[in-house]
Structures are given as C-alpha cells and as structure tokens.
Amino acid sequence: MAVARPIRMLGAACILLCLFLVFQINKGPSSFIPTQGPYEGMKRDPLLDPTGEPEGQLWRAEDHDYAPDSPNSARVDAAIISLVRNEELDELIPTIRDLERTWNSKFNYPWIFFNDKPFTEEFKKRTSAEIKAKVQYEEVPKEHWDVPDWINMDLFRESSEMLKEKNIQYSDKVSYHQMCRWNSGMFYRHPALEKYRYYWRVEPKVQFFCDIDYDLFHYVADNNITYGFTINLFDAPESIPSLWPETKKFLAANPSYVSDNNMMNWLTDDKLRPDHTRDANGYSTCHFWSNFEIGDMDFFRGDQYSAYFDHLDRSGGFYYERWGDAPVHSIGVGLFADAAKVHWFRDIGYRHIPYYNCPNSPKCSGCTPGKFYAGEPFLAKEDCRPSYFQHVGMH
DSSP, X not given: OOOOHHHHHHHHHHHHHHHHHHHHHHSOOOSSOOOOOOOOOOSSOGGGSBOOOOSSOOOOGGGSOOOTTOTTOOOOSEEEXXXXXXXXXHHHHHHHHHHIIIIIHHHOOOEEEEESSOOOHHHHHHHHTTOSSOEEEEEOOHHHHSOOTTOOHHHHHHHHHHHHHTTOTTXXXXXXXXXXXXXXXXXXXXXXXXXXXXXXXXXXTOEEOBOOOSOHHHHXXXXXXXXXXXXXXXXXXXXXXXXXXXXXXXXXXXXXXXXXXXXXXXXXXXXXXXXXXXXXXXXXXXXXXXXXXXXXHHHHHSHHHHHHHHHHHHHTHHHHSOOOHHHHHHHHHHHHSOGGGEEEOTTSOEEETTEEEOOBOTTBOSSOTTOOBSSOGGGGGGBOHHHHXXXXXXX
C-alpha cells in the first residue's frame, strides 16, 4: 500500500531534522564565535574591597638607582608619552604634577611630548619645570599625520554630516580622525620611540589619586604584560558600524593570528548591552579607555597587530566613520594577545571625566572608593567591567 505524499514529506523532514541535530551536536566549536552563558553583572564593585600592591617582586626607588641622569639606572626601556597641543598646556600641567607627585618623581622615567605642530617655548619651559626626568619634544612626521591619499575627502565630508546627525562628537573634525589614526597605528613607529619598548600614555585633564611606590614599568616587564588598563567602557556603536565586519574579513584571511587564549567572548558579548552588539554588527563595543594605557610596543610592532592596523587603515574607517584608537587597540589586544598578559591596574587611582578607577587603599586620596562615574545615572550603563570580569577575569 503506497504511503500518502504528505506523510512521505513529513518523514523526510524528520530525517533531515535529525541529521541536522546530530551535526550540530558533533561539530567542533567555531574559532571565532564563542558560546556565552547568561550572567547578571557585578553584585559588588571589587574596588570597594581593600586594595594593595600586586603580588611578586616589586622594584622600589629606595633599593635601586633611579637618579634622572644615572648611566646605571634601574629603569627599563620605557617612557611616558603624550600627544598634546600647545593650547592644552594649562590642562596638562596639573596632570603632570599629579603623576610626578604620585609616582614618577621616585623613578624618573622620561617624558616624550608629541605634537603635529612645533611646540612653543612657553610649552617647553613650563612642562620641563615640573619634571626632574629627561624631557623630549617631538613633532609628528607629516607622513604619519596627513590624511592618506586613498581617502576620498568628498566622501569624508558626506559621511561626517551623517555622523553629526547621529550626534557623534568630532565627526567633522579632520584633526580628530587624524589623532585617532595616529594613536591606533602610528605612535609606536615614531623615531623617538625606537629605543623604547614600554610606554605609559597620558593625556591632559586626567587625574591620579594614589601613591604608587613600585616601578610599574619593571612590574610590566618582569611579568611579561602586554597591556594594562584602568577603565573599561562601551563605545557608541554608531561610530564604528563597519569595524567588526572589517575585523572579521581580516580574521578570515589570517585565522592563525588569533591567540589561543583570546578575549573573543568579551569582544562579542551580547548579554550586557545587546543593542550595542547588534548595532555594531557583532562587536560588543567594550573597550579599554585608552587615555590611560601602559603597553608593550613590541606587541603593536608585531606582525599580527601591524597587519591588522594596515587592513583597517586601507578600509578608510578612520575617516568615513569615527573609529577611535580605544576600540582598535582593544580588539587588537583582545584577539592577538594572551589574555593572561592583560592587566587591570586596580591600585592606580585615575579619573578622566566623567569616569573613575578608585581603589580602597590608604595610599589614595581625593576620590571615593568604588565610585565609577560623576554625573547622570545613565552613565552607569557605560561600565563594561561586568562583562570583562565574567569572560576574562580580574588579573
């Protein structure tokens, strides 16, 4: 007796469904699409707990030679760097005083200031008066700063108008796009930094609240740390809609570049701010706020990150959108670095308006432990640490 055609079709569909389920169960996990479980975020800010110095051997000024001009200094090959304009001098001086008071007056690492224009004599005189260590003033080479010749400026202007309508700050300022591009992939190529491996980036208007009594650069070198941060935020997805699609193109062409111990789950988290992940086409928009970063320039000079930056640069997104150096650095570190070599400097009291990293420590004054922001309550939503701690940890 023949089986009716609808019954045959239903049977075939059941067989196909079973085969699909078997395939899904037995296939290996994707290299680039992690499995993510639900989580509720932080129940208690870890900065409310007492915070001390990191574990391990720490180099201290009283035990070693850190004199500014010593030929036998204990300093490693590192510098404090700042891209700054002449007109930002009054905003920079309090920041220099903060960092010198809390840390660098003990260790005397050199400061190197960068500008796309020549520094004024007033700038040099006032900044050098605040610093015992060596100070350099460097101009950014034109070939590192100028808009690349593959950028269509008519398209840039059209794109910037569209971004302005979406309330994206600085979208129409060419200099802002130039700055983001330079910080993303040019700063570590400057001739003045060739002899250095590590850097601490400092910007005007930031504050430091805690005395640090050990050599941070030695700690980074001794522990082979690739990147250090204090604040972890969400970005505006409207400013970077094609950043993750371009990243996926690069990964498809270079799958071996991804670290075995990467931070893909953090980069693609879709639980904490699902609207961000959706609008940024798969990227959570979580990033290290790069106005503070301590990093290993050998990582950025390496094949993986250099090739990644060059790919992004040729795509034009630094100009046609408003890609910042913070998400670019963060994605690069999150994909190509060992997650165990990324360090949260929880003991450094830091503020860049309106966000804080304020530890509970007797070495700190002027900030409230565990306070994340100053301003409207909606700012609390910008904290990406719950996702980072969930997927990466607190090391």
